[in-house]
């Protein structure tokens with residue numbers, strides 16, 4: 752997946768719509784994540800996670816962000832700050848100060864009239880990562896990896 756500007760920004764928001772964001776470029780990573788942190792933080796068997804360059808991410812509201820958001824940092828990963836909507840409680844984005852990338856989740860991207868994600872061809876996942884701790888086998892065509900795609904052992 753290559754980085755680059757888009758004809759129109761990618762948009763996403765929390766469940767209630769109080770918090771929104773836009774993304775000016777393509778994801779540097781898009782994958783179904785089966786890691787135990789994602790499982791425990793969301794309660795879901797896996798999530799569609801996407802990483803974007805920090806310079807491509809913009810909040811839809813003006814600073815200071817404390818009016819709309821609260822923040823949580825996993826003790827084992829102090830470089831990652833998760834941002835939650837104060838109104839509906841949904842985590843909408845996470846910033847990694849080591850990589851200077853933002854993470855967002857596919858389920859919160861703007862939908863079209865047919866219910867699908869508007870920009871699916873731009874953001875669709877390329878792999879299943881941390882597949883060793885999966886709660887569900889996914890017999891699709893994407894590669895299955897112990898950790899990150901192309902940076903860990905392949906499991907399929």
Ligand SMILES: [Zn+2]
Pocket residue numbers: 765766767768769770836837838839840841
């Ligand atoms: Zn909300």
Ligand SMILES: [Zn+2]
Pocket residue numbers: 784785786787788789790800881
């Ligand atoms: Zn994960």
